[in-house]
Amino acid sequence: MTTGNCICIHSDVNSMDNVDCTFILNLNVARSGSNRCLFSSSDFFSHSLTLSSPSSSAAKVRACGPKALRGPTSTLPFPFYSGRPRESVSKAHLQIDREVDVVVATHAYGNRSGVRYMTSGLKVYYVPWRPFFNQSTFPTLYGVLPIIRTILIRERITIVHGHQTFSTLSHDALLHSRIMGYKVVFTDHSLHGFGDVGSIHMNKVMQFTLADVSQAICVSHTSKENTVLRSGLAAEKVFVIPNAVDTAMFKPALERPGGSEIVIVVISRLVYRKGADLLVEVIPEVCRLHPNVRFIIGGDGPKRMRLEEMREKHSLFDRVKLLGAVPHAQVRSVLISGHIFLTCSLTEAFCMAILEAASCGLLTVSTRVGGVPEVGIRHNLSVDVWFEDKLSYELQYLTNSTVVVLPDDMIVLAEPDPGDIVLAIQKAISMLPKIDPQAMHNRMWKLYNWHDVAKRTEIVYDRAMKCASQSLSESLSRYFSCGAWAGKLFSLVMILSFLFWHLLELWQPADDIEEVPDVIFSHNCEGEMMQNPNNGNP
């Protein structure tokens, strides 16, 4: 198993001032001496961290495995509902549970800044870089290098794991980490186009970031295909690990909502990408055909106005309820008030919302786009991904997993066309009496759980750790091949980053940055204290 440290960077920064602090009332130190992980993602809020893993009650950070830094994502924070931050957080929690020590770095949100300790002892750095557009920080290229370097050194990080394409903090952190010699893993959560100007530029940036990445993770095979085509990354470096769902949190109601009414729940960002326009056309038609159907719509966005106009135009005030933004902690209570979950996304790499709805015992109606048809298929890493160690433990574990395709009784797919969606809803309504929410929940619990995802992510970290270290010239040759002009530009950026890094080494040597003592949180928060403060430098 990996014994590295991994960093997960989430770009979620809350800054009151430039210096913001959080409390560590007492610190227990458990020296581990192995790898640590830092995750980087953009979206991180505390009420998403209610993951109740079996060992969460133990609340003990096992500081003896890899430590990962998870990198930043630009996932939209609440109130823009999104599955990705919870997924990253859940993964981070579970990896704390296992052999990987995880630290998360993100940019600040609102008044949340500094260092915070979450459930199960997960440490989060909210770096006070203000987001300037759509919760994404300004692309300063070298601005984050000092703080990222400080965090990587003080947390004794080994692997840097970045999320999301649109996170500038993530991209910057991954590039600088690579220059500094850390192993880098990238997870892509979305599907993106190729045709429009924005996509072309974003794909070029992604090609730059992924040119020298150790490994990459995608959430579905469709997403893998999309990522490989966009970035030019070698397919053998990309793993497919679908998201899981916190089945302990998303449980069906003890009693199904009764009565003759059928409630259809929609929870998504009300944006073009998520098919809000389709919703505007589908809802009146369904209401006309089925007088006993009600809609509950959770989420907010620019298309909300259109939905309100639709409601007014067809006088559906008593049949269509707009809840506005729904905090993650309340999503379950909204879901269990319904019978059917509807999603009309125009593009979806892997829909977490469907898993959550299925876990709550709702029948799902979804558009057949992206990775949605793969939901319900138990994913294996392809055998051809492993070129060496074919008889390794990891491979045996993976190939022994069976392929399970969910029957049509859990999800009804439709083309992204209003008429087809209406037909699918009608089919779902006719299937409703045969649905057993608890049986659906049990099936989801078996197929999708975070322990499995954490285990598979650790396998990816193992592979990343086994990658050979590269010198600057080898890395530069990869950047150079990104394009005629782009390649030269990227190489120049990396050379400047390298020089800046060495300047920082002179200004503030790594020896001056003291390492953080490990923390043990006991059940009783009072019973914490610091041990072994001499882990740092004399």
Place this chain on the structure above:
Amino acid sequence: MLDFSLFRMVIFSISNARYTYVHDQKYSSEDVDIHHIVSRSGSAKYVFVYATALLVLACALYLYVLKETSISLVYYSLLFDIFIVKLLLGKPVKKESVVIMPAFGVQLETHYVSGKVIRCFVPIDKILKPVLVECVTPVTCYWTLSLIIRGESEMVLVFKKLRPPVKMLVHVWKALCAATGSKEETFTHAE
């Protein structure tokens, strides 16, 4: 006239490249506990800053005398030098001390190189808890020791100017916890 400094007894001391931590007791009494963090910043920084300032002034003078530019350039360069020296060097701190008088209070002192001393007294019953905090700025991350004060939203920094490493802060923190009556049993468990 008795020299009370003779009664100072050094109990414990740690040093690194930039700071020295000294724990001593005054008057051979176990009641009054004093912790010092002494700055050992080298002269390299001062030499560099003053050399740069001198260079700027020399260039301005050269331009004025030989190239016959206006005198205002010399004035501006002088102003720039003063600004740079103030910005980079500021008011140099010699040491910061924490005098812990149990059942009475905690005195925080900042001693400057110029001889000036700034003192701040916090009564013991106003201190809720001393805490070790990680502070994150856009460019760095460091540890501080702070006191949570009852009825105040702002914490009081124990070491206001210096940034000693956490292994030095821990000793002061433990002493403050002992003096303020914060959980003691966990210390013995940890040790």
